Amino acid sequence: QKEVEQDPGPLSVPEGAIVSLNCTYSNSAFQYFMWYRQYSRKGPELLMYTYSSGNKEDGRFTAQVDKSSKYISLFIRDSQPSDSATYLCAMVYDKIIFGKGTRLHILP
Amino acid sequence: EAQVTQNPRYLITVTGKKLTVTCSQNMNHEYMSWYRQDPGLGLRQIYYSMNVEVTDKGDVPEGYKVSRKEKRNFPLILESPSPNQTSLYFCASTKDGRYDYGYTFGSGTRLTVV
Numbered sequence: 768q769k770e771v772e773q774d775p776g777p778l779s780v781p782e783g784a785i786v787s788l789n790c791t792y793s794n795s796a797f798q799y800f801m802w803y804r805q806y807s808r809k810g811p812e813l814l815m816y817t818y819s820s821g822n823k824e825d826g827r828f829t830a831q832v833d834k835s836s837k838y839i840s841l842f843i844r845d846s847q848p849s850d851s852a853t854y855l856c857a858m859v860y861d862k863i864i865f866g867k868g869t870r871l872h873i874l875p
Numbered sequence: 876e877a878q879v880t881q882n883p884r885y886l887i888t889v890t891g892k893k894l895t896v897t898c899s900q901n902m903n904h905e906y907m908s909w910y911r912q913d914p915g916l917g918l919r920q921i922y923y924s925m926n927v928e929v930t931d932k933g934d935v936p937e938g939y940k941v942s943r944k945e946k947r948n949f950p951l952i953l954e955s956p957s958p959n960q961t962s963l964y965f966c967a968s969t970k971d972g973r974y975d976y977g978y979t980f981g982s983g984t985r986l987t988v989v
Contacts, residue, residue, distance in 0.1 A: 775915075799975045810879075810965050810980030811918075818975065855918070859974040867917035 770794050773856055773866030781874050786843040790856035790866045793837065799859040800832050802841045805868065806852045814854075815841070846873045877902045881966050881981035888956055888988055896951045896984050898966030904979070906972035907949040908933070909941065911962040912983075918965070924949055925972055956988040 773790045780786055788802075799818045803811035815830040817823045823830045829842040839858075843850055851873045856866040879900045888894055900907065908923040910933075920933030924943040938960055940952040949968075953960060963985050967978040 801975075801977065803978075808983070810967070810982050811978070812980065813977030816975055816977060857974075862920075863974045863978075865918040867915065 771856065771858055771864050771866045774869055775867055777870040777872055779872040779874055780846060782846060782848060784846050784873075786841075786846050786850070786871060786873075788841040788843075788854050788856075788869050788871070790839050790858075791837055792839075792858055794858075794860065795834075795837065796860040797858040797864075800830070800839050801857040801859070802828075802830055803855040803857060803865075804852045805855060811855055848873045848875050877979065879966055879968055879979050879981035881964075881984050883984060884982065885985050886987070888986070890957055890988055891955050894953050894956060894986075896953075896964060896966075896986070898949045898951065898981060899947050900949075900966075900968040900979070901947065902968060902970070902979065903946065904968035904970050905946070906970070907943070907966065907968045908978070909939070909949070909951050910965045910967065911935065912965060913962050921951070921964075953986075956986075958988045960986065961988050962986060 771792045801816040802814045804814045805811040820832050820834045827844045831840040853868040853870050855868040882897045905926045909921040910918045912918050919935045922941040924930045966981040969978050970976050
């Protein structure tokens with residue numbers, strides 16, 4: 768079983784929809800959970816991070832962590848075409864492990 | 876502007892011809908790292924450096940060298956590139972080696988080895 772699993776997509780949704788992106792993991796030692804956004808021809812940029820179970824909100828973005836199920840999610844409300852990108856989850860114990868990324872297309 | 880700068884952005888080279896990809900950061904970060912990103916494989920760490928003169932292997936170090944003589948610079952050296960090193964390379968840095976602070980990534984170097 769891979770340490771971090773993430774559906775590669777692509778995921779296409781209409782503008783204004785709520786987007787749900789997910790990762791599962793197998794290592795219960797992970798302490799920090801992050802989401803990075805990567806636009807085409809750019810490096811990843813940190814979007815959100817959290818270190819505990821529960822929800823963390825930042826504008827249209829909500830990160831959710833369920834440590835008991837080893838499952839993390841990123842929700843995007845009122846999605847915009849500018850949200851079209853690849854989203855990578857990342858998790859940390861003594862090193863950082865990235866998911867392979869989910870390609871998201873927001874259709875105008 | 877706080878940033879990680881990589882050069883070149885695009886490079887096509889031939890097998891066996893030594894090359895260096897430069898990386899520089901202006902944030903006074905102690906920790907710097909090199910990744911390669913390949914379709915279906917995601918980001919894989921090549922080498923990292925906790926501080927000046929301290930470097931260590933990541934998950935895929937074979938065929939690569941690094942050095943950290945100054946805090947701001949962390950070049951990646953391919954002494955004898957091979958086609959399987961064709962990839963998208965990213966340099967990244969973070970303060971105090973704290974992953975929870977988040978990495979700052981460069982814009983990437985797309986390398987093609989023919």
